[in-house]
Amino acid sequence: xxxxxxxxxxAASGGLLTTLLAPQRFASAAVGNTLNIAxxxxxxxxxxxxGPSSVNPTIQAIYxxxxxxYIGQKPDLSFEPGLLTGWGWNDDKTKVWMDVRENVVWHDGxxxxxxxxxxxxxxxxxxxxxxxxxxxxxxxxxxKVDGKRITADVKQYDPVIFKWMAFLTGYILPKxxxxxxxxxxxEKAPIGTGPYMVDAYxxxxxxxxxxxxxxxxxxxxxxxxxxxxxxDATSRVAEIESGSSDVTLEVPYEEYDRLRVKxxxxxxxxxxxxxxxxxxxxxxxMDDKNVRLAMCHAVDKDAIIKRLLRGYGVRIDTLEAPxxxxxxxxxxxxxxxxxxKKLLAASGYSKEKPVKFTIQTTRGFKPKDYEMIQAIVGxxxxxxxxxxxxxxxxxxxxxxxxSHKLAPAAFYNWGNAIGDPTCSTGxxxxxxxxxxxxxSDDLDAKIGPLWGEKDEKKRxxxxxxVDRYIAEQGYILPLLQYAQPILYKSELKVTPNTSGAxxxxxxxxxx
Amino acid sequence: xxxxxVVNRLAMALVTLAGVAVVVFVLLRVVPGDPVAMMxxxxxxxxxxxxxxxxxxxxxxxxxxxxxxxxxxxxxxxGTSITLHLNVTEVLAARLPATLELAIAAxxxxxxxxxxxxxxxxxxxxxxxxxxxxxLNSILLAVPDFIWALALVLLFAVxxxxxxxxxxxxxxxxxGFVTRFxxxxxxxxxxxxxxxxxxxxxxxxxxxxxxxxxxxxVRLLKQSLKEAMLQDYVLLARIKGFGxxxxxxxxxxxxxxxxxxxxxxVQFTFLIGGTVIVERxxxxxxxxxxxxxxxxxxxxxxxxGLVLLFGLIFILINIGVDLTVAALNPRLRHA
Numbered sequence: 058x059x060x061x062x063x064x065x066x067x068a069a070s071g072g073l074l075t076t077l078l079a080p081q082r083f084a085s086a087a088v089g090n091t092l093n094i095a096x097x098x099x100x101x102x103x104x105x106x107x108g109p110s111s112v113n114p115t116i117q118a119i120y121x122x123x124x125x126x127y128i129g130q131k132p133d134l135s136f137e138p139g140l141l142t143g144w145g146w147n148d149d150k151t152k153v154w155m156d157v158r159e160n161v162v163w164h165d166g167x168x169x170x171x172x173x174x175x176x177x178x179x180x181x182x183x184x185x186x187x188x189x190x191x192x193x194x195x196x197x198x199x200x201k202v203d204g205k206r207i208t209a210d211v212k213q214y215d216p217v218i219f220k221w222m223a224f225l226t227g228y229i230l231p232k233x234x235x236x237x238x239x240x241x242x243x244e245k246a247p248i249g250t251g252p253y254m255v256d257a258y259x260x261x262x263x264x265x266x267x268x269x270x271x272x273x274x275x276x277x278x279x280x281x282x283x284x285x286x287x288x289d290a291t292s293r294v295a296e297i298e299s300g301s302s303d304v305t306l307e308v309p310y311e312e313y314d315r316l317r318v319k320x321x322x323x324x325x326x327x328x329x330x331x332x333x334x335x336x337x338x339x340x341x342x343m344d345d346k347n348v349r350l351a352m353c354h355a356v357d358k359d360a361i362i363k364r365l366l367r368g369y370g371v372r373i374d375t376l377e378a379p380x381x382x383x384x385x386x387x388x389x390x391x392x393x394x395x396x397x398k399k400l401l402a403a404s405g406y407s408k409e410k411p412v413k414f415t416i417q418t419t420r421g422f423k424p425k426d427y428e429m430i431q432a433i434v435g436x437x438x439x440x441x442x443x444x445x446x447x448x449x450x451x452x453x454x455x456x457x458x459x460s461h462k463l464a465p466a467a468f469y470n471w472g473n474a475i476g477d478p479t480c481s482t483g484x485x486x487x488x489x490x491x492x493x494x495x496x497s498d499d500l501d502a503k504i505g506p507l508w509g510e511k512d513e514k515k516r517x518x519x520x521x522x523v524d525r526y527i528a529e530q531g532y533i534l535p536l537l538q539y540a541q542p543i544l545y546k547s548e549l550k551v552t553p554n555t556s557g558a559x560x561x562x563x564x565x566x567x568x
Numbered sequence: 569x570x571x572x573x574v575v576n577r578l579a580m581a582l583v584t585l586a587g588v589a590v591v592v593f594v595l596l597r598v599v600p601g602d603p604v605a606m607m608x609x610x611x612x613x614x615x616x617x618x619x620x621x622x623x624x625x626x627x628x629x630x631x632x633x634x635x636x637x638x639x640x641x642x643x644x645x646x647g648t649s650i651t652l653h654l655n656v657t658e659v660l661a662a663r664l665p666a667t668l669e670l671a672i673a674a675x676x677x678x679x680x681x682x683x684x685x686x687x688x689x690x691x692x693x694x695x696x697x698x699x700x701x702x703x704l705n706s707i708l709l710a711v712p713d714f715i716w717a718l719a720l721v722l723l724f725a726v727x728x729x730x731x732x733x734x735x736x737x738x739x740x741x742x743x744g745f746v747t748r749f750x751x752x753x754x755x756x757x758x759x760x761x762x763x764x765x766x767x768x769x770x771x772x773x774x775x776x777x778x779x780x781x782x783x784x785x786v787r788l789l790k791q792s793l794k795e796a797m798l799q800d801y802v803l804l805a806r807i808k809g810f811g812x813x814x815x816x817x818x819x820x821x822x823x824x825x826x827x828x829x830x831x832x833x834v835q836f837t838f839l840i841g842g843t844v845i846v847e848r849x850x851x852x853x854x855x856x857x858x859x860x861x862x863x864x865x866x867x868x869x870x871x872x873g874l875v876l877l878f879g880l881i882f883i884l885i886n887i888g889v890d891l892t893v894a895a896l897n898p899r900l901r902h903a
Binding site for chain 2: 189190244287
């Protein structure tokens with residue numbers, strides 16, 4: 058029981074008032090040893106191997122601050138050693154080998170060992186373990202350790218398994234510690250080998266990290282990093298404009314243009330590995346090739362980028378962005394409204410007698426998504442396509458797509474931070490993938506053999522050929538590659554990451 | 569009689585909560601959007617999808633899923649959150665104090681601002697001052713909480729950056745707490761600098777929630793006060809020589825406050841609902857912010873727990889209001 062005297066009450070009131078009235082101007086606050094990031098998403102879970110958070114691309118920057126991946130990735134999407142210093146297959150690709158980095162310790166001071174690597178892969182590969190890509194990790198088994206080298210048998214050859222080691226869920230967790238504290242204990246006190254250690258966490262508010270003095274990659278640039286979880290874009294703008302945060306990202310392009318020229322602030326807005334596309338679902342009018350191709354030729358992507366996205370974006374004509382391994386600049390789908398009209402006329406459609414269908418889109422999930430679709434529907438109307446817009450939530454999109462019940466046209470964004478064609482064209486267009494909308498035997502016959510192709514050059518060329526075929530058939534309508542706006546104080550130097558992950562340890566430094 | 573009211577209301581509350589539990593459980597599984605669909609990887613086949621559904625217990629028949637869940641609820645176990653990987657009861661217990669502190673602060677501010685303005689408006693009746701108060705109140709009534717939130721952000725975080733914009737407390741100060749009631753604990757333990765920091769973080773979300781409620785209080789209380797001021801007992805007091813302020817505070821207010829109190833209770837439930845958007849804007853770590861993430865991610869166990877918690881809060885507020893009104897009005901107590 059607390060007894061508060063009048064004197065204590067007065068002191069309390071005085072203390073509160075003094076603190077409240079004390080000047081709290083943040084705008085001029087210089088960047089010190091603490092880096093404050095107004096981050097666009099919350100961190101729901103610390104487990105980077107299982108559950109929905111593990112496959113959420115926007116959280117990877119936080120995971121990469123605390124944990125290390127098997128294989129690292131540079132800002133240009135190329136790969137570099139992570140906790141594995143070397144990796145590869147044997148000649149006939151029936152075995153894999155991985156060399157484990159030495160002299161690495163976990164945040165609790167215990168040594169990192171090859172056992173941690175094996176345990177992590179096996180945990181991720183359990184079909185009932187909750188890892189959303191368990192089939193990738195289950196492709197290797199029967200591990201053997203010889204010094205720092207791990208070897209394993211290939212159960213099912215997957216040419217991109219090592220790329221996945223730098224991608225979603227490709228993190229190494231501490232076997233002994235995890236087994237000791239359990240999954241919920243790990244959520245409450247996570248440890249990794251990464252450049253920063255978890256110091257304090259309040260869900261939906263902030264994550265405070267402190268530098269790992271024993272980090273194998275050298276001393277991190279800031280003693281403390283605070284991720285403030287600020288999902289509201291207006292609030293993020295206010296955070297950077299007021300000086301409360303040192304860096305923020307994913308603000309509206311209008312605000313980016315306004316603030317990047319403001320004294321004390323700098324900005325970077327470079328293309329990232331997220332693309333916008335319109336899925337086409339087969340059946341009904343979409344079985345008509347002329348209609349599909351007319352849809353594609355009628356859209357002026359450059360105008361959309363220039364007028365709606367203020368120039369921030371890159372037009373694409375396949376599902377491969379320029380940074381991807383199978384990008385082929387020779388594949389073009391021209392903006393040609395006259396050709397679109399001719400194609401529609403050949404199928405009996407015109408402005409007076411338009412072809413009709415529904416297009417689904419999110420609204421506010423990605424920058425200007427609904428406005429983009431409004432513009433596209435307007436362009437289609439000019440050539441003889443009458444599309445009815447239906448707005449849906451992203452959760453509904455996933456469910457409809459998984460059950461192959463999307464509308465004839467459906468807007469969506471697609472990320473592919475490892476740049477491999479399997480993760481863009483492959484999973485978006487192969488009918489056996491739960492994420493594809495166009496299902497046809499002709500396409501499956503071209504894609505099928507590429508999954509297990511062991512000759513890398515032949516594999517990449519194969520995907521380029523598939524992309525050309527898709528463009529010729531109009532099986533999907535690729536729109537653009539997004540650019541990620543980042544605003545930061547001029548005392549900082551920020552290196553944009555093509556994957557979109559703004560990692561404070563390697564990409565943000567004092568200028 | 570008060571005990572009878574409590575018992576009656578609690579019995580009805582159990583029935584209501586049971587209904588809420590059934591409705592939310594069925595609705596979540598009927599509307600499109602499934603947590604597994606939200607996380608399956610592009611290359612996952614039917615076997616992987618089935619394994620994930622089994623992992624989260626979503627493969628069993630609907631009735632079996634409900635039975636497992638409701639058995640847990642009865643023992644206080646709301647299951648494990650799909651996104652947070654934590655026990656839902658623990659998560660709710662950790663987040664609720666933040667929202668309660670915010671909502672109670674907003675209620676206090678609304679009562680002080682609204683009550684004060686109503687008294688001043690009554691004192692200034694039939695003068696230009698009353699018109700000014702009515703005019704300002706109309707503006708407050710017309711603007712919803714999230715617009716106030718954005719306006720406050722622009723004013724106190726951008727134009728005049730004197731208040732912190734996001735969070736509940738400066739991360740550097742968020743240590744050494746025994747409970748999750750940060751404000752109450754810091755005041756009671758004499759950590760006034762910390763309390764001040766918390767109050768500065770709470771100021772904008774509190775005002776955003778309080779201003780619309782204050783406007784409702786002003787309108788109703790002022791009207792009740794004006795009517796009370798015309799009653800015989802007020803006239804008698806006036807003849808006795810009571811001053812205007814004493815007439816309003818001592819004679820009219822006590823009789824006029826009943827309807828306002830009942831309405832404030834109802835409005836308080838709306839205020840709790842308003843925390844969902846306001847907490848989002850200010851990145852405030854309460855159950856409102858948590859609710860948005862839970863819905864986006866289709867975290868079924870967490871949504872179910874949150875809806876039941878919101879339902880329980882609403883019921884308890886209503887019981888509290890009924891008891892307070894009954895305590896203040898003897899006629900209701902014996903009804």
